[in-house]
Amino acid sequence: MATQAATLSRRVEYISPRRQRVMGFVFLALAAGIWLFFIRTVDAGVSTTFRLTPGGSDIQLADWVFATAPALNILAIISAVLGGYQLARGFGRNTNLVLGLVSFLFMFGFLAWAAADGSLNIAGLLRTTLQKAVPITFGAMSGILSERAGVVNIAIEGMMLTGAMIGALMGSVGRLYFGDTAGLWIGLGSAVIFGGLLALIHGVLSIKYKTDQIISGTVINIFATGMTSFISAKFLQKYQELNSPGIFQSIEFPLLSKIPFIGPVFFDNNVFIFAMFLFLILLHIGLFFTRWGLRLRSVGEHPKAADTLGINVFRTRYMAVTLSGMMAGFGGAYFTLGSVGRFDEVMTAGRGFIGLAAMIFGNWSPFGSFGASLLFGFADSLQSKLAILSVNIPSEILLMAPYIATMVVLAGVIGRGHMPAADGQPYEKE
Amino acid sequence: MAEEEKKENASEVPKEQEEKQNATQIFFEELMSGPVMIPILAIITGLLLGGLIVALTTEEVYTTFAQSPVQAILTGLNAAWKSYVALFTGAIGDPARMIAAIQAGEGEEIRRAFNPFFESLVQSTPYIFAGLAVALGFRAGLFNIGAEGQLFVGAMTGVWVGFAIKGLPPVIHIPLALLAGAAGGALWGFIPGFLKARTGGHEVINTIMMNYIAFRLSEFMLRGPLKRPESANPVSPLIEESAKLPRLFEDPIRFHIGFFIALGFAWLVWWFLFRTRWGFDLRTVGANPNAARYAGMNITLVTIVAMSLSGGLAGLAGINEVLGVNHNLALAFSSGYGFDAIALALLGKSHPAGVVLGALLFGFLRNGAVQMQLTAGIPIDIIQVMQAMILAFAAAPAIIRTIYRLRPPKEAEEGLLVRGWGG
Known part of the structure; x- marks a missing residue:
């Protein structure tokens, strides 16, 4: 069974000559970009300092100092060579991998340039990137669960907002009665439950009443925005003790957190980041290597065939949508219980929609979406760093990047995504 | 569309007397079970549930419940009733005050008494434009979630024309600024339309x-090119006097001619959709793309044009607010008109007349809610909750039919557009 599922998950990849050429030019353009924007504006003899120890960490690591201009030249040359090879021979099925590499080189060049004649804390940047990526990844996983089963869920934003509000409210109530730690877990549990309940409404509307799934999702988004703001204005702002759940403290993994650089970045975080990795692995295995996942995906690809084989399409979809809502609720709780420690109106600020974008960017796969979330989180964390480095790029432009990138991916410039075939179509039993 | 056909049928009927009787009967039966009754019941149910939420979130209900449950229930009902009254007086005005003002015959007091009603019309105006935008998209089978963004872009391009061009007479300046707003919105609609038509990228995600x-x-833009030089805040300069939409009354009534422009556009959209060949093509592509393709219609072009027109209408919603109410552009100047428009377009069955009625309802609700927040202490956000529930019921008529035991429809006319991402 497991091997069968693995075979199914492997897609036939064909790189068209046109795409090969487009990608070759993209690589060359990035190489030219490094030269045009970075190298020309850097004075000779200037060096960049990357600090590798995040603030507050006791394991000191020496700074990484290198001459800026030569390093940038090397980066540009590598990118150009890769672009030339892509145009001449092509990387075939590894094209996307090489695209990732070239983009990484470009970003690295950008950071080196931005920190020229100064220093940048790379470890700190990675740490914030990871933290900013958490809610986006949860949103993406929520989307994957439901869309793989053929139900479009644009209500992730609303579910996350509800999770955040309920997490703060129930966490505070729990704290008043059962103490700090228990309160946090009560808040988290309630956020998950309410996310699931909201998703169940989405399920009933779109599966039972066959309402258009986008309309149903819009209903939930409007409802959640209104309801959370209503409760916040009516109770949370009035009674401050109902809006102070506290936050989950960082857990230092024994031994692992002592690894230089990697330790402080990955193994010194709160429960949300570990849960995110756990869920990513579980979701990946669950979707592609178990009977459960095979059934879920078959319902999303060809519900009629699945029904013929005796899979209960409705029940599978209800289950998937509910799990999707629970995942979004968990991610929403991060805002209040994992990061801020208080609920503010509309505090998710579109992270659910970025999660949706990350899902598309990551081709409806857990780890692909995680990569996309990291990219989006990086853009998010970079804009706060740029202000410090006094780089003259408006932060708003940087914040637009994830959205533009998603549209480019959706347009098929980097290769068409593989969307579940029955995504968005209500199932009618005959 | 169904309503339209019905009207045409009704006008043909008077030829024979007997059939008229029959047709009228059928018309009313259809009315009760079909397209008109469902939205009305959806609105009533949504408003009632909103009141229930108000009652359930009144603290006194819980503090008095232990002593006397009856008292507690009465307290809750009273709170709900008080908020309905506040909603009504906030949206339309206090009838007693209106009568007293007219009897006294004092101009300013009359204006003050009637101000809530006109303010509601002011609030309805952007809803009409944005609702038309979403409805036009629906008719072409496109889901324009981007009305909010198009509204912002329209406001940006329009406000620039409003403040940067000087010395024009209002007759030229106002239409020019409106046109610029429409063009900005249209551009923002064109991009997802183009991507949908040429690459298949779904318009929902793209918008x-x-x-x-x-x-x-x-x-x-508001921190850079469009910033008011003398201000520390991200806000645009005030528009020229010649670009302001004229107000029809003196202060405090802000009612401006934008409302009539919006009604004019509603008529224009109706005429375009139902009386022109372009509109026919657009509706055919929306109803059945395959049939449209076999009939030789250019689906690519229709999709692009429909999204651009939709965006243009949304852009008008934005610039209308700037020219008529705010007279400048500030951050987050629209609080979700574009998103609410999705609900009201569905409520109005994507028919311009229905959109206008839906927009009036939403405008009155929004304006009334301000008063409700002030006098009854109910947060304004309850309106969004009500709107969401109204939309849910309007979009899932089966729920309303179950609650009110209505007859199921003869044919399956439900489901405005049920199509997946692939579309």
Whole structure:
């Protein structure tokens, strides 16, 4: 069974000559970009300092100092060579991998340039990137669960907002009665439950009443925005003790957190980041290597065939949508219980929609979406760093990047995504 | 569309007397079970549930419940009733005050007494434009979630024409600024339309992304090129006097001719959709793309044009607010008109007349809610909750039919557009 599922998950990849050429030019353009924007504006003899120890960490690591201009030249040359090879021979099925590499080189060049004649804390940047990526990844996983089963869920934003509000409210109530730690877990549990309940409404509307799934999702988004703001204005702002759940403290993994650089970045975080990795692995295995996942995906690809084989399409979809809502609720709780420690109106600020974008960017796969979330989180964390480095790029432009990138991916410039075939179509039993 | 056909049938009927009787009967039966009754019941149910939420979130209900449950229930009902009254007086005005003002015959007091009603019309105006935008998209089978972003871009391009061009007479300046707003919105609609038509990228995702790009763009513009030089805040300069939409009454009534322009556009959209060949093509592509393709219609072109027109209408919603009410552009100047428009377009069955009625309802609700917040202490956000529930019931008529035991429809006319991402 497991091997069968693995075979199914492997897609036939064909790189068209046109795409090969487009990608070759993209690589060359990035190489030219490094030269045009970075190298020309850097004075000779200037060096960049990357600090590798995040603030507050006791394991000191020496700074990484290198001459800026030569390093940038090397980066540009590598990118150009890769672009030339892509145009001449092509990387075939590894094209996307090489695209990732070239983009990484470009970003690295950008950071080196931005920190020229100064220093940048790379470890700190990675740490914030990871933290900013958490809610986006949860949103993406929520989307994957439901869309793989053929139900479009644009209500992730609303579910996350509800999770955040309920997490703060129930966490505070729990704290008043059962103490700090228990309160946090009560808040988290309630956020998950309410996310699931909201998703169940989405399920009933779109599966039972066959309402258009986008309309149903819009209903939930409007409802959640209104309801959370209503409760916040009516109770949370009035009674401050109902809006102070506290936050989950960082857990230092024994031994692992002592690894230089990697330790402080990955193994010194709160429960949300570990849960995110756990869920990513579980979701990946669950979707592609178990009977459960095979059934879920078959319902999303060809519900009629699945029904013929005796899979209960409705029940599978209800289950998937509910799990999707629970995942979004968990991610929403991060805002209040994992990061801020208080609920503010509309505090998710579109992270659910970025999660949706990350899902598309990551081709409806857990780890692909995680990569996309990291990219989006990086853009998010970079804009706060740029202000410090006094780089003259408006932060708003940087914040637009994830959205533009998603549209480019959706347009098929980097290769068409593989969307579940029955995504968005209500199932009618005959 | 169904309503339209019915009207045509009704006008043909008077030829024979007997059939008229029959047709009228059928017409009313259809009315009760079909397209008109469902939205009305959806609205009533949504409003009632809103009152229930108000009652359930009244603290006194819980503090008095232990002593006397009856008293507690009465307290809750009283709170709900008080908020309905506040909603009504906030949206339309206090009838007693109106009568007293007219009897006294004092101009300013009359204006004050009637101000809530006109303010509601002011609030309805952007809803009409944005609702028409979403409805036009629906008719072409397109889901324009991006009305909010298009509205922002329209406001940006329009406000620039409003303040940067000087010395024009209002007759030229106002239409020019409106046109610029429509053009900005149309551009923002064109991009997802083009991507949909040429690459198949789904317009829902693309318009969501375009929304956020528009928000960031407006932040950037208001901190940079469009910023008022003498202000520390991200706000644009005031528009020229010649670009302001004329107000029809003196202060405090802000009612301006934008409302009539909006009604004019509602008529224009109706005429375009139902009386022109272009509109016919658009509706055919929306109803059945395959049939449209076999009939030789250019689906690519229709999709692009429909999204651009939709965006243009949304852009008008934005610039109308700027020219008529705010007279400048500030951050987050629209609080979700574009998103609410989705609900009201569905409520109005994507028919311009229905959109206008839905927009009036939403405008009155929004304006009344301000008063409700002030006098009854109910947060304004309850309106969004009500709107969401109204939309849910309007979009899932089966729920309303079950609650009110209505007859199921003869044919399956439900489901305005049920299509997946692939579309």
